[in-house]
Amino acid sequence: MKILPPSVHLEKLSRHSRDILCTLDQAGNIYFINEAVTFILGYSPEEVVGKSNRHFVHPEDVKSTAKTIQRFIEAEHPEAVENPIIENRCVHKNGQVIPMEWTATWSPEENFLFCVGRDVTKQNQVRQVFHEKVEVHRALAQQGADMLALLDKDAYFTYSGGSTAKVLGYAPQDLVGKSVFEILHEEDAQRAQEVLEQLATSQETIKVSDLRIKTSQGDYKWLETTASNQLDNPHVNGLVLTSRDVTERVLTGLKLQEREQHFRSLFENSPELIIFENPEGVITDANPSFLTYFSLERSSIIGYKLANFLPPVAAASCQAKFIEALLGKTVAFTLEVEIESFSPRVFDVTKIPVVNQQVTTGVYSILKDITERVQANHELEQLSLVASKTSNGIVIMNAQGQIEWVNKGFTSINGYTLQEVKGKRPNDFLHGPNTDPEMQKQITAGYRSGQPFTEEVLNYKKNGEEFWVKIDVTPVKNEEGQVTSYIAIQTDISYRKEAEKEQLLLTRELYEQNRDLQQFTYIVSHNLRAPVANALGLSNLLPVVDKDSTVYATSLANLKASVLQIDSVLRDLNLILSIRDHRNTIERHKVNLAQKCHQTVESLKESLQASHATCSLQVPEDISVRGNEAYLYSIFYNLLANSIKYRSPDRPLHIEVKAEQNTDGGITVSFSDNGLGFDLQKAGNNVFKLYKRFHKNADGKGIGLFLVKTHVESMGGQVEVYSEVNKGTTFLIYLK
Template identity: 40%
Template sequence: MEANASGVPERQWDRIILDKVMEGSSDVLCALDQNGYFAYLGQAWQEVLGYAPEELDRKNFLEVISPADQASTLAAFQNTLQGKRLQHYLNRYLHKEGFEVPIFWSVVWSEQDQLMYCHGRVAQDLLRAQQQLQIKEGRHKALVDHGPCLMGLLNEAAEFTYLEEPGPLRFKYQTYQLLGSRLLDWLHPEDVALATAAWEEVKDSEVVQVPDVRFKAGNGAWRWVEAVISNHLQNPMIRAFVITCRDITERKQAVLQLEESEQRFRSLFDSNPDMMIYEDRAGNILDANAQFIASCGLPKEEIITRNLREIIPQDALAPCLHYLEKAFQGEIVTFDLQVNQPDKPPTDLRVTKMPVLGKDGVKGVHTIAKDITEKNQTRVIIRKQAEALLAVFESITDAFFMLDHAWCFQLINKETERILQLDRQECLGESIWELLPILKTSAFFRYFHQAVETGQAVHFETYLERYNLWFEVKAYPSEEGLSVYFSDITERIQAKKELEKLSLVASKISNGVIITDAAGRIEWVNEAFTRNTGFRLEEVKSKIPGTFVLGPDSDLDVGQQIIDKLQLGKPFHISTLNYRKTGEKVWFAMDFTPILNEEQAITRHIVIQKDITFRKEAEEKQLEMTRDLYRQNRDFQQFTYIVSHNLRAPVANAMGLAEFLSKQDKNSDTYDQSLAYLKTSVFKMDTVLRDLSLILSLRDKQDVLEREMVAVAEVCEQVRQYFLESLMHHKGELKVEMDTSIRLNTNRAYLYSIFYNLLSNAIKYRAEGRALQVMIQCHLQPEGGVVIHFSDNGSGFDMAKAGDNVFKLYKRFHLNKKGRGMGLFLVKTHVESMGGTIKMTSKLNEGTQVTIQLPGEISSHPSA
């Protein structure tokens, strides 16, 4: 806390000044905390309200406010807590002796002090006027009850400072809910502009009539009001704007409904796609819509008041005048009329005349003329199409006949005659059940009645012994009766029975059997197929074999291969990895054999499915053993190289030096120098042995790698912090682009080692002639896992010369820099241990780029 020149702290000094002001002021001063309790009180409280400051200390201010003003004052207090400054707010306080004292308040909330500072002035003028107001109260109340719905005072900010009871209640508000609020905030958004304009006008005039606006009631409804605002700012007794409002909702709604009805009728009249006119008894046109005007080709002003005789052709005039007279007798009449005009095709009209009733009878007639030329032409076309349809029915390969509601034949085609051995001329108009009584005891009778009773089409297959044929029947009910299509399916049924026999045999063998149609869609599978895959016949019927058993590791091209080979009509074999319904992997060997008909066309395929999972697993294990042997042989060669090149030399040196030292004087310089050489050789052996230990440790942990959810950006940042001093020393710049929320299920130590070795190499092998720039990027892969891009502008190396030695142990490509050739070997080992891949490209004197793909479960959610 700072102190002023007197040495008193600023906050304490402010308190001293506040106390002095409050003691000397004749105004009513106080400070309230956020709960409404007095924190400070001025001396004027005792003079104005009879209370000594200590009597009200730590009491709530509502205890000394008139009960009638407590609710509105509490609402104003809460608004001020929200940061709204309160000015010229009037309420009544209770004097210690019991009478009311009106006070105007200015109030502000201090967020810093957590106090509300209040400055009040006694409303002396209001005290003098109270007696006069009480005298007039009775008369005024009567005027209010039978006058405007809302009367009140507004300040210059258009805020309610006073409201006459019971105005707020009429709009379903308590008075305190409106006091202190802006009038414009209660108006409909569409009416705010009008009200704002009236408010600006009244500031420069005495009285303004506000246009009709919508005021929001307490129940959420919008009420229409008419309002008058008068300017009394210059009146010292008021100093406010007086507003009176009257609820005109019912009247306004009636007017709006009338306007809407007139507009709706006008819109229907003007926008009607048919021609419309309004006529008097003599046939004079009093109004016409756009469609009629367009048909006449004259301006509207030349049509209005002209007689219908001058507009329409003479041969169409007589019926128009005849029906006009009938309409004026009160009838609605409709008639068809053909209008013939020179150089134009005839126009067919359907005319309706409707009388318009008034107090003294029919005062006019609305005439609507609808162009039905196209409809009449359509009827002709339909008649011709019906004739053509009959010809089509004769030519279709299916048998077809139509029955009316009495079950009598209305139409029979030639195919029906042939199959049922009928003569159509003898059958038309006769009952189907009387001509073919055998059908009454067949499925025909049952399904035909079902179609008629339900109004739904039926589809069934049935056998008629009389004809020794199987039929497929489709019957469609309509308003005219029943339309029936049927065809001979005897050959298909016989083939189906043969298939069922074949299925009986196939159901007993242990291998899965699939029978498909010519297109390769499944028709039947045996129980062994269900045991092998978990899928039942109803689940796979009509599907292509193999398309519903695919999984993440399946070859997605197998399904298309099957479809392509099925079309060749030759036997073929496919082995494929599928998934059982449970999600378990299973390998199948599938033999496809086509079934050909006499014309050598494919009718079906038979597929034998054999589970070869055990064989495939054995092959996979053998392949894995081969890979392990290859890796072990490669490691053995690497170890042999280390022992023969890196371990043998320091061992030979150590042995030679040990032999040499045994023959030297321990106090000679030669002895000390040889001992130093011996120590160097031993350290080299130790380094090689530690490298071997590290390699063996990595290999041992390769199959038991501990994984956890690792924030990739966090590990990268740890490495960056470690090399920060070195980067700054060499004026290097490291840019990192990766989503900080990416988390990968992997090994944290290996990930750290990867970033560490790559950044260490970039710094070590930087180019001498330019500042080092390193970029690390990390992105999610659509198939899962992440891809890490690492690039620098360092010295690089010749990839052609490095060949396949890039990631090998103890291989170095910069002879002028110290190192053991372990970094890239460790990076590759760690990446592959985590199941990933690494690629490197480099150019001499340009830089190096490394791309690493790491698999694993990904989480990009911050809380993952």
């Protein structure tokens, strides 16, 4: 074999190489280039040699190429050049841009840069395709629904990616180096440990459902995970986990399960009778209430059709309604049926279809025994027929006291029709301003007691007219003793009440006349008899006594005194009779209390000053009362005069008069002093009686307080007294 010199080998290698081999001087001029320049750039070597490399480099890469060449030239050692590979673009003779990759080394001995260039068009295309695939994979991993993770053999994260950040809120670096058990719910730790042990001995992919993983916010998400052991794969060296967020599905399932449990609980514990029939009409379930009601065992009804237990007519009716329900419609109907071992029964039946994805998968039948209600309604209709013919008002109310029916008698008495009062409570529209609140409370208590009761109450008709009515209320109860309705009977007793009122008025007048008669008897027996007897005795004495004697003069003076005493008693009698006769006929009009008080004080001004008394009037100027001016003046005058007359010698007299408006529209007048006072217990019922006195050391006839009480009552008021010996007395006068 002929051995060729190295120069020949180099010359052949240069000629047949597919890479460009060239040398450049320090200025960047091409000193040598091989034939590959024709294959890559379309130029012959002759066209290139002697020219600057800039003629063939892409204009945008000229500067960077020149800097790189200079970096090679300035390097002390070729191996010291960082990144000895140069990438730039050259321009083909036909104008096409050719991407090139160069390796170069500078030879200080020859002052040449030796370069090798390669067309990397195909490599760039392959690289671009690879890059695009990498980007697609990255996009799928990051934007897809799955979370990706690698664990080492001890279950520590070595990689985290995919949708982990979006779903759990962890950046990739947050989990690397952490144990999976740090973010795993403690209740799922045992199951996860079992999966890891299974992975250690198996190369099969394992799917794990419903694991709870803590998010970066501290709450938990439900994940479905697929795990694979790739510890023996040198390119992976880990446990590969692919997870998907199934929180919504799991929570929906839990809610569905909870609803199913609730429904099952309702089904099992409902007092109503419930069965479930499949599309063929076969009973597949029955609740305990149904089995108990019909005294059946589950085995005796499950797997059979409802028609098997019903008479032909009822069975046909139920079957027709069942077919309607199968079409997706809820059906309600009443079923009258005679079942063996049962008396005739009436049921409210509701058939409810169960529809799943527009397909009816079965029908629930709910039965409610309304036999007693139907019978009660029938009896109620009969009662209504009777009630409609009576003149008394009859009201039927539900358990809440709301009116369901009234008869014509009610309308005749009250003026309201059934349409106007249905759904209302009688108290809402029959009671008015003068209805006794305590009676309203008693009626409410009667309803709540659940027992029959009778009351008499003042009601109001639709036209506003007052009338008295007696109500007899009877509650209607079911078998459990619960009130289901009320029946109330109204009787108009206005005529009776008017008669009672007139009788009461007559009795009062008789009482007052009897009281007056007692007063007259007292006056005649105590105040009139003595002076009359004295006058008679003296009149018999005077004719037989010498007119010039002292006995005659004394007897005549005594006779005159007796006559004056008789006159005083007769005037008192006349006053009493006058008050009695005008008691119901006195004129009343609006009287200003403040003015009347000032008038009374002014009339007793000298007496008040003489007794060094002070009088405090706390009566608002705007307070007035409907009354008789003379009576009001008499009341204040007598009370004020008594305070002066019965003042205490131990302290200055102080009188205080107050008046205030009451909530009911009336007026309360308080008259107080710090005088002698009297023993109220000892005085008893004699305080306001005629000729009763409680202070022996003071002048008085005992008629003032009698007049005060008589005048107050004549105006429809009341008077009360409170007194304590040596402390004072207070009179409270209530006026309307």
